[in-house]
Amino acid sequence: MTDGSMNKSHAYIISSQDAAVRENTALELAQAMVCDRGGAEACGVCAQCRRALAGVHPDIIFIDRLTDDKGKRRREIYVDQIRGMSADVWVRPQQSDRKVYIIREANLLNQAAQNAALKILEEPPAYAVFILCVNSAEELLPTVRSRCVEIRESGTVCRAENKEAEELVDTAVSGDAAALCEYCWKCETLDSEKSAELIESCRAYLSGAICRGASSGVSRGEAVRLLGVFDIAAEYLRMNVGAKHVWGYISVSAI
Ligand SMILES: [Zn+2]
Structure with a gap:
């Protein structure tokens, strides 16, 4: 029971009804993970933190809905995007020790995309971290949820x-x-x-x-x-x- 037979520390679900809370929490977590100081909180001043704060850190990668030819957002996040992420994850981080993928609307991953995500969530490289943002974790397949630590923001006082x-x-x-x-x-x-x-x-x-x-x-x-x-x-x-x-x-x- 004490071994690492269940290791979930590389994947997080952030569930909140509030999009700003989801986004901020994901960004702050990602920043803490790439921070050079490696402390419990992001230091906010090192080169990694500054890049993260400016939204230009090469090892913090967002997976969003694509836009079609007419510039309209597609309705789902497609399996090809997740396959792309799964291939990209094996390219080592460029500037920090971690590579963080933030899927901002993980509820829009269609079933094939979730199944593809499952494979990489099961056996990612050690430096990879995945953050899935949703209104509610129930929007994801149970198999995906079981690989992630859920951070549930209830909106109540801490x-x-x-x-x-x-x-x-x-x-x-x-x-x-x-x-x-x-x-x-x-x-x-x-x-x-x-x-x-x-x-x-x-x-x-x-x-x-x-x-x-x-x-x-x-x-x-x-x-x-x-x-x-x-x-x-x-x-x-x-x-x-x-x-x-x-x-x-x-x-x-x-x-
Ligand atoms: Zn820092």
Whole structure:
């Protein structure tokens, strides 16, 4: 359970009803990923950040609907575009250590395009990151969703829905392995349903932190990392892995 058998850290779904939130979150995540400082937040001053902010970073690539001969936007994102992306991804990044693809209207990927995307989401090169922006993750095929960490912006205030979730996240962020073990050990007494609720609250809290950045008290980079852990934990529960094992997984993975 502690190995990397489930690795989702290269693909993200940003779901929000608000297009500006989706766009900003995607750009800020991409910037943090190409930043030279490699910290939890983009530094905002290095050459990579400046290029990203100016919208001219060669390793941040947007996949959008094409326009037809008459300059009209096509209705879908076609499979050929995704095949193009899948070929391009094997060309190493030019200026940073990462190559980030942002699909701004991933809900407009038709079924063939989603199936093509699935192949590259399953086995991408280590430097590749994919960010899929949607109104709601339900707009994507379950197979695609299962390969991605979902950052769900609910539009509500960035507070954990319950105190426990906030405490659990804070303990993980503190880096105190013993404290986290103790916390997870207490959680092992929860049944699967209660565990799923708590993990869901942590995911909501972390999603809020990612969308709002530094103002949330948890850095964006930390929140992304932890969201990946809780996302996998939630999936284990859905696969009927016992709650005790899932808390064991969190205790060793969230530090
Ligand atoms: Zn930077």
